[in-house]
Each structure stands twice: as C-alpha cells, then as structure tokens.
Amino acid sequence: MQKTEGxxxxxxxxxxxxxxxxxxxxxxxxxxxxIVYEMEIVRSFIEVNxxxxxxxxxxxxxxxxxxDLIIELVKNEYDDEFMKTFSHDELKExxxxxxxLNMKTLLDFIATAIANLLEKKSVEFIRNFFNIVNDFxxxxxxxxxxxxxxxxxxxxxx
Amino acid sequence: xxxxxGSKVQKVKEVVVLPLELITQILLRLPVxxxxxxxxxxxxxxxxxxxPHFTKMHFELAAAPAQRLMLISGxxxxxxxxSLDMNASLNNYSAYVELKVSCAAFPSTFVRIGGSCRxxxxxxxxxxxCLWNPSTGIHKQVSYSRMATNGDILFSMFRGFGYDPLTxxxxxxxxxxxxxxxxxxxxxxxxxANKWKKVEAIDMxxxxxxxxxxxxxxxxxxxxCIHWLTYCIKLPMILSVIFAYDLTERRFLEIPLPVDFDDxxxxxxxxxxxxxxxxxxxxxxxxxxxxxxxxxxxxxxxxWTKTIVVSLDHLPTGLFFPICSTKNGxxxxxxxxxxxxxxxxxxxxxENRPHCNVSFRHPLAVYKESLxxxxxxxxxxxxxx
Numbered sequence: 001m002q003k004t005e006g007x008x009x010x011x012x013x014x015x016x017x018x019x020x021x022x023x024x025x026x027x028x029x030x031x032x033x034x035i036v037y038e039m040e041i042v043r044s045f046i047e048v049n050x051x052x053x054x055x056x057x058x059x060x061x062x063x064x065x066x067x068d069l070i071i072e073l074v075k076n077e078y079d080d081e082f083m084k085t086f087s088h089d090e091l092k093e094x095x096x097x098x099x100x101l102n103m104k105t106l107l108d109f110i111a112t113a114i115a116n117l118l119e120k121k122s123v124e125f126i127r128n129f130f131n132i133v134n135d136f137x138x139x140x141x142x143x144x145x146x147x148x149x150x151x152x153x154x155x156x157x158x
Numbered sequence: 159x160x161x162x163x164g165s166k167v168q169k170v171k172e173v174v175v176l177p178l179e180l181i182t183q184i185l186l187r188l189p190v191x192x193x194x195x196x197x198x199x200x201x202x203x204x205x206x207x208x209x210p211h212f213t214k215m216h217f218e219l220a221a222a223p224a225q226r227l228m229l230i231s232g233x234x235x236x237x238x239x240x241s242l243d244m245n246a247s248l249n250n251y252s253a254y255v256e257l258k259v260s261c262a263a264f265p266s267t268f269v270r271i272g273g274s275c276r277x278x279x280x281x282x283x284x285x286x287x288c289l290w291n292p293s294t295g296i297h298k299q300v301s302y303s304r305m306a307t308n309g310d311i312l313f314s315m316f317r318g319f320g321y322d323p324l325t326x327x328x329x330x331x332x333x334x335x336x337x338x339x340x341x342x343x344x345x346x347x348x349x350x351a352n353k354w355k356k357v358e359a360i361d362m363x364x365x366x367x368x369x370x371x372x373x374x375x376x377x378x379x380x381x382x383c384i385h386w387l388t389y390c391i392k393l394p395m396i397l398s399v400i401f402a403y404d405l406t407e408r409r410f411l412e413i414p415l416p417v418d419f420d421d422x423x424x425x426x427x428x429x430x431x432x433x434x435x436x437x438x439x440x441x442x443x444x445x446x447x448x449x450x451x452x453x454x455x456x457x458x459x460x461x462w463t464k465t466i467v468v469s470l471d472h473l474p475t476g477l478f479f480p481i482c483s484t485k486n487g488x489x490x491x492x493x494x495x496x497x498x499x500x501x502x503x504x505x506x507x508x509e510n511r512p513h514c515n516v517s518f519r520h521p522l523a524v525y526k527e528s529l530x531x532x533x534x535x536x537x538x539x540x541x542x543x
Contacts, residue, residue, distance in 0.1 A: 089174050095180055095183075096174065096180065099179075111180075111183045111186075112187050115188045118184070118192065119189060119192050121192075123196065123198050132199055132203075133200065134199070135200050135201050136200065136201065141198050144198045148195075150241070150257055151192075152195060
C-alpha cells in the first residue's frame with residue numbers, strides 16, 4: 001500500500017509504529033498507530049489483546065478506498081477543503097465506516113458536513129441523495145407542504 | 159494532498175443506503191427550517207422529525223438555535239405575520255419571511271404576544287390564550303382563567319410563559335392587580351395538568367404603566383424565571399422594580415436593581431435578554447444616549463454593570479430601543495420609527511434598515527426555532543396538582 005511523504009521522513013528518525021489493516025476488498029494497509037487509535041473498534045482490540053501488529057486486523061465493512069479517505073482526513077486534521085472533493089457516495093461511505101469503526105470525531109465531522117450540504121436543498125434532492133422513494137400520495141404531500149410554506153423559500157438549485 | 163481515486167479498479171458501484179441511526183445523526187445537525195421542509199420526504203422521515211424524543215434531542219443539541227423576531231401587523235381581520243432571522247444581515251431580504259397562519263391558532267381578531275419559550279409564543283387572542291410554535295404550526299388553545307374574566311376592573315395584568323425542567327411542563331403565569339381591592343392575585347396554568355391553579359402572589363402595590371398590554375407587562379424568560387420590570391408604590395415613593403416568578407421553585411421574588419440606578423432621569427427603560435444575561439436598557443436623554451446595564455451574576459445586585467452607552471445622535475433616527483442580540487454579540491433594536499438598527503457591542507452603528515414594519519405599537523417577540531411539541535396532559539399530572 002502507498003506510503004505518504006510524511007511517513008517516509010519520520011521513518012528515517014525512528015520507526016513509526018504501524019498496524020496492518022485488511023480492508024473488505026482484500027487490501028493490506030499499514031496505518032500509523034496514532035490514526036488507528038482513533039478507531040475505537042481496533043484500539044480496544046489491540047489494547048485488550050496486545051496483538052501482534054503484523055497480523056492484519058480485518059475490517060470487513062470498510063473498502064480500501066474509504067480507508068484511504070479516512071486516513072487522509074485524519075492526517076489533515078479534518079480539512080474542509082479536502083472533504084469538499086468527496087462525491088456524495090464517498091461522504092456516505094465515510095459516514096458508515098466512521099460509525100462502524102467507532103470514530104467519534106470523524107462521525108461528528110462528516111455528519112455535520114453532510115448536514116451543511118443538505119441544509120438548503122429541496123425535498124427532491126434529499127430523496128435522490130438518500131435513495132428514498134416518496135411514499136406519500138400527491139394529496140398527502142401537498143397537505144404537508146401547505147402547512148409550512150415558509151420553509152420552501154430561499155433554497156439552493158439542485 | 160494526494161487523492162487515490164482511480165488508483166484501483168472500482169467494483170460496480172453499489173448504492174450506499176444509510177441506516178436510520180445515521181440518518182438521525184445527520185438530521186440532528188440540521189436547522190429547524192430544513193427539517194420542517196424534509197417532513198415531506200417520506201412517511202418515515204415525517205414520523206422521525208415529529209417524534210418527541212427526536213425533537214427534544216434536536217433542541218438540546220443545537221448550540222445556538224436560530225433566533226427569529228416575530229412581528230404581527232396588518233389590519234385586525236387580516237393579520238400580517240412576519241418572521242425575521244436575527245443572525246442575517248438586516249438588508250438580506252430572504253431573511254424576512256411571511257408566515258401563513260392557521261385560523262385555529264390565529265383567530266381573525268388582533269392578538270398580543272405574552273411571552274416566548276423554547277420555540278413557543280404565548281398569544282392573547284382576547285377570548286382565550288394560545289400557545290403557538292410558529293416554526294411548525296403546532297398550537298394549543300388555553301382558556302382564560304375564571305379570575306381573569308370575573309368582571310373585576312384590573313389595574314394591571316402581568317403575564318408570562320415559561321418551562322419547568324423539573325416537571326417537563328410549560329407554565330403560563332399571570333399576576334392580577336384588582337383596582338380598589340387589596341391583595342394581588344396570581345395564577346399558573348400547567349400544560350400537563352391542563353388547568354389553572356391559584357398561587358401565592360407577590361405583595362406589592364403596582365403603579366399603572368400605561369396600557370394593560372404594554373411591553374413591560376409581557377414577562378421576560380431567563381434562567382427558569384419570568385421577569386417583569388414595572389413601578390411599584392412604596393410610600394411615599396414610586397420606585398422601579400423587577401419582580402420574577404421562579405418556575406422551578408414556583409414562587410415570586412424580587413430582583414434588585416442597580417444600586418445607583420436613578421430612574422427619575424430616564425425616558426424609557428426595558429428589560430431584555432442579551433447574550434444570555436439580564437439587561438436593563440435605559441434611554442437617558444431622548445436623542446442623546448442609551449445605557450445598557452447587565453446583571454453579570456444572576457440575582458447579585460453588586461454585579462450590575464453599565465456596559466455600553468450608545469450615543470444616539472450618531473444613529474440615523476437618533477433613537478434605539480434594543481430588542482435582542484445576535485450570535486456574534488451585536489444588538490438589534492427598533493429605530494424609534496418602523497425600522498431596525500444593528501449596533502456592535504461597543505455601541506457603534508453597523509446597519510439600519512428603515513421601514514420594515516417593526517414598531518412597539520404592534521406585537522413583537524423574539525423566539526427560538528424549535529420542533530418541540532407540548533406535553534399531553536395526563537391523568538397523573540392532574541392528580542399531582
């Protein structure tokens with residue numbers, strides 16, 4: 001797996017402690033322990049078992065692509081500009097992974113980012129974003145919208 | 159920054175479906191306006207966004223809920239209800255929305271606002287009271303108490319609206335001073351019990367302060383207490399006084415004014431909540447200066463501090479009556495005409511927007527956006543009371 005410049009320069013001075021993670025698509029990734037420690041699910045296992053760090057820790061619910069994004073986010077201290085390059089699917093995948101890995105700071109960061117993205121969006125945009133099927137009849141939907149017309153003003157373009 | 163996208167062969171894209179638990183995490187971080195709109199996404203979202211546990215968690219998590227100014231104007235049979243986002247620029251026209259009001263919440267007569275609490279406004283509709291959440295349209299009618307309608311001529315009527323966190327109950331408080339009869343009367347309406355109850359009144363002889371519906375009669379809610387600023391007679395003197403009703407201890411009390419507060423020189427004075435503190439805003443000389451006193455430590459007389467003196471002669475209209483503060487500490491007030499003025503916390507003019515229907519002749523109140531509903535009244539609560 002790729003190593004970033006940061007890891008290489010640190011490696012010259014002292015060997016950075018790393019943990020190998022195995023992603024759902026079978027990729028083994030060496031990850032700095034400081035990042036792994038943000039993943040409560042891995043941290044608690046390592047601490048309890050004092051495991052051999054060379055044996056890959058399996059993450060059957062996280063793809064290598066998603067794990068790459070997470071590592072970059074943590075390394076860059078949750079950089080907004082970097083996160084803005086994510087596709088909608090990447091945002092959702094990182095949210096699901098953050099929840100599975102029990103990364104509280106990341107979960108809060110990414111949930112807030114998605115909320116900011118959706119704040120001024122239309123109902124139709126939301127249904128697309130979450131793959132939700134509208135189960136209201138047209139009459140029911142019109143009735144709900146009628147009671148609070150003010151919330152449909154000043155929206156973003158979809 | 160490196161991106162790894164495209165560095166691997168991607169499998170056929172699977173649709174990412176978020177579990178309800180994670181959707182809830184996102185929705186909890188959205189403002190009220192978005193959530194009310196998203197009630198029409200699908201049935202399960204409507205259920206979630208209306209759920210009392212969700213709405214309560216949403217209200218408690220919001221670090222700084224959007225604060226809006228409610229203005230009711232127009233003719234008696236056609237009230238015009240405007241809601242202004244207090245954190246937007248005064249000249250941002252999309253921050254002003256007109257609310258369509260339901261006839262049930264808003265009878266076609268003129269209404270007055272008697273208090274504001276957790277997203278609800280207390281409306282006096284002249285035949286009854288109404289608790290109304292303008293963000294969601296949720297409302298509940300409250301009958302007048304028998305005491306308030308028994309034909310006595312009222313000298314003064316102080317009314318307020320608040321929340322008791324210990325019993326998770328909303329309370330309407332009113333204090334009546336009957337002309338020519340000794341002793342004040344006080345009553346509290348509990349939403350949970352759905353009835354009025356007589357409570358011990360504060361022993362003070364009040365001076366009429368103009369209209370029964372003047373601004374000072376509407377209580378200011380802060381720190382689980384409702385506050386009123388008025389005049390009382392302590393012979394041979396007539397003094398300014400702040401009295402309050404403690405919603406958790408369920409009793410009236412007096413809040414001391416600043417020691418060196420000389421109200422003989424004042425032209426107008428009003429209590430306001432600014433940045434979470436109790437503030438006394440006093441116009442010292444018309445068109446000249448406004449003083450703002452803040453009670454830095456609640457209920458501690460010596461903590462009253464004169465924080466700002468606004469030079470009114472620098473302002474467009476020469477007048478400024480504070481209403482509320484914004485997220486970054488600016489103060490928004492009426493400009494003495496029908497406009498709004500925003501000043502910094504140092505008292506420097508930041509913005510003025512003339513002619514936007516703001517006037518103390520019309521009902522006006524600050525409310526927070528919330529999705530909250532009112533607790534249903536239960537038999538248990540009735541028995542407890």
